[in-house]
Amino acid sequence: MITMQKAKEILAQHITQEHLLSHSLAVSGAMAAMAEHFGESPEYWGAIGYLHDIDFEQYPQEHCQHVRELLEPYGATDEEIRAIESHGYGLVCQVQPESNLEKSLFTVDELTGIIMATSLMRPTGITDLTPKSVNKKFKDKAFAAKCDRQVIRQGCEMLGMELSEVIALCIKGMQAYTQELHLGAKEG
Numbered sequence: 001m002i003t004m005q006k007a008k009e010i011l012a013q014h015i016t017q018e019h020l021l022s023h024s025l026a027v028s029g030a031m032a033a034m035a036e037h038f039g040e041s042p043e044y045w046g047a048i049g050y051l052h053d054i055d056f057e058q059y060p061q062e063h064c065q066h067v068r069e070l071l072e073p074y075g076a077t078d079e080e081i082r083a084i085e086s087h088g089y090g091l092v093c094q095v096q097p098e099s100n101l102e103k104s105l106f107t108v109d110e111l112t113g114i115i116m117a118t119s120l121m122r123p124t125g126i127t128d129l130t131p132k133s134v135n136k137k138f139k140d141k142a143f144a145a146k147c148d149r150q151v152i153r154q155g156c157e158m159l160g161m162e163l164s165e166v167i168a169l170c171i172k173g174m175q176a177y178t179q180e181l182h183l184g185a186k187e188g
């Protein structure tokens, strides 16, 4: 089982861009909160979330196709590799999310982007962000337009959860990294 510390050591070998590292941490926090919701291991889900874009910097045009070759040398299991591959389902690969871990990763990947963008616009950042504010931005298609709303809706359906419930969990999970993500209240 990959730990958070191991995940950090691994990702540092493959991702150098600051915004990708931030995105990885945001997804990791969200996944830890999803794990708690499902009574699973926050550390393990967080580590998978942290590693999910491992091949993106090296292979942006072949995203999710190089997960196995990059992770196998570190002793990653088939379950871990599959979980990461499946977050590109329907977009860059055909590995369908099946477990709650996989469905969660598929859903929060895009959703954390909207939450991050919403937080950055607010003087108080993510510290007192409500699902209602995020929902509003979710409906505004021009806002953070790169974040695919359809994928998020599809993910919530797979999970059998309401969007607002998943948003609340993502906010809570990302708040664990408020400082690292620079999402605290602005000074002055």
Ligand SMILES: [Fe+2]
Pocket: 023, 027, 052, 053, 109
């Ligand atoms: Fe991602």
